Amino acid sequence: MEFDYSPKVQAMQARLLAFFDQHIYPNEQRLHAEIEANRRAGNPWLATKLIEELKPLARQAGLWNLFLPKSSRAPEGLSNLEYAPLCEIMGRVWWAAEVFNCSAPDTGNMETLERYGTEAQKDQWLEPLLRGEIRSAFLMTEPAVASSDATNIECSIVRDGDEYVINGVKWWSSGAGDPRCAIYIVMGKTNPEAGRHEQQSMILVPANAPGVKVLRPLTVFGYDDAPHGHMEIELKNVRVPVGNLLLGEGRGFEIAQGRLGPGRIHHCMRSIGAAERALELMCQRAVSRVAFGKTLAQQTVTQERIAEARCMIDQARLLTLKAAYMMDTVGNKVAKAEIAMIKIVAPNMALQVIDWAMQVYGGAGVSGDTPLAMMWAHQRTLRFADGPDEVHRNSLAKLELSRHMKLPTDRVKMPVTRGA
Structure with missing residues (x-):
């Protein structure tokens, strides 16, 4: 490339x-x-x-x-x-x-x-x-089940004539706190008896539909992310027209995979930007702050961390560019290993760089006087958002192992020696 x-x-x-x-x-x-x-x-x-x-x-x-x-x-x-x-x-x-x-x-x-x-x-x-006139939210995760396995989702979407009736509770519905948030994309089950990945569907729900109730805002390490917010939302006998369904019943997983691929890479791109900003702040502080008779920039531990941060950021960037290139040229499905890799690498990298920057700033680094504390909180959520680290690691490991697994008839026969 x-x-x-x-x-x-x-x-x-x-x-x-x-x-x-x-x-x-x-x-x-x-x-x-x-x-x-x-x-x-x-x-x-x-x-x-x-x-x-x-x-x-x-x-x-x-x-x-x-x-x-x-x-x-x-x-x-x-x-x-x-x-x-x-x-x-x-x-x-x-x-x-x-x-x-x-x-x-x-x-x-x-x-x-x-x-x-x-x-x-x-x-x-x-x-x-x-046009930027309204905002939206994506309602997938639920408090009552382990939503990292989306087949656990319990929110029901039941057809009743020309309408669907929706019942369930969602949380971490990012963006739903914004008063301009006008539309939700909701994932739920239309057919619990179908195949494991054919039970779910996605449907458009206006934020002001009767039966929609925002229960509370959720905080991340004390930050409420106002006015954007992450909300817990109850959907109680919410009725929307049949025409609000996306693509068709049972197509929710298909849509989720199409949606989350670009979203994951966007998160990783922004993570690299956050890490770059943290490294800049770290260097600025290091050259201006004196401790034990010399600047922090003259301390070898600081120099080592700055060097390591530069290596980690550039490595993550190159991996992200490779994933982006593959998404453009061969599609998200073929690039799934690369997408999984950057989703694992980028947030963890950013967290480490931000942590080192905090250390250079001392008490100021964990206060509101610098953007570092909020940056760290945002990056920590990305180890859950769009699939936790563990899910991506398992998927990546399975893809890697599959390259080394062959049918018995394809196995290379080992030579037989006497006494073996």
């Missing part, structure tokens, strides 16, 4: 970096202050004015909907390989991706609608999502 970014991508990188220098980095404290002001006023779930102000500027800069390839509704969309270095830059600041309409879970939901939705569903939900 060609490792050099194309002139088009290099130009977009330059525009995006300039946008960060002008609009993102200088406004980090303003965004936090706005969220806290809303919290003190009694409603941290209000949409922030800052992000809404920056969205038109991002569109004017040609930095909008870059994540969605091969869509006539989003002609600005890039291939996975082209998008990778841009998504990495967006990962440097936890809220930045939304400015460019490239944030999860909307990206995965838009890709799902583009790939599996009807034209009517796209007109109603995809178009306003692509």
Whole structure:
């Protein structure tokens, strides 16, 4: 594969970096202050004015909907390989991706609608999502079962005439706290008697449908991620038209695999960006802080960690670019080993680099005075999100072992020797 970014991508990188220098980095404290002001006023779930102000500027800069390839509704969309270095830059600041309409879970939901939705569903939900007018949530995980095995999901989707009736409780429904969240993609069972991977379906549920109740926001190490949020949601006798079903009954696993492949690689791209930011902060602190008569940068332990961080980041980036290249050229199914590898490698790498940066900052590193603590919390969730480490490791091991397993008739016969 060609490792050099194309002139088009290099130009977009330059525009995006300039946008960060002008609009993102200088406004980090303003965004936090706005969220806290809303919290003190009694409603941290209000949409922030800052992000809404920056969205038109991002569109004017040609930095909008870059994540969605091969869509006539989003002609600005890039291939996975082209998008990778841009998504990495967006990962440097936890809220930045939304400015460019490239944030999860909307990206995965838009890709799902583009790939599996009807034209009517796209007109109603995809178009306003692509314009950044509404937001969405993906409701899959449940509190009562081990959702890393999605066949455990218990939420029921039962047909009743021209409607489906939905009952269940979901949690970690990211994005559902946002007041602009207008649509949920819900995974549940339409036929518990079908084959293990044919029981599940996905259906579109308006957030304001009767019977939908947000029970509570969930926190990650004390962060509530307002105004985005991760919600626990009850669906009680929720009725939606039959036309809200995606693709057909029993196709939920098929849709999930199509949705989660790009989502996983996007997460990994942003993880690399977070790690790069942490390494920058680490180096800046190391050259300016003095302990025991010399700067931290002169301490060999710090030098070793900086060197190791650089190696780990570049290794993860190359693996991610390979996965992106394979997704573009041979498809997600063939690239499943590479996707599993980056999902294991990237969040763990980012956590280690961020941890080392925290250590250099001392007490400030775990406070709100730097972005490191929130970055660490976000990266830690990625070892669960879109499949926990253990599931990806098991899948990867099985793929590797399958290369060495042959039918008995294919086995190489060992020579027989006397006395054996």
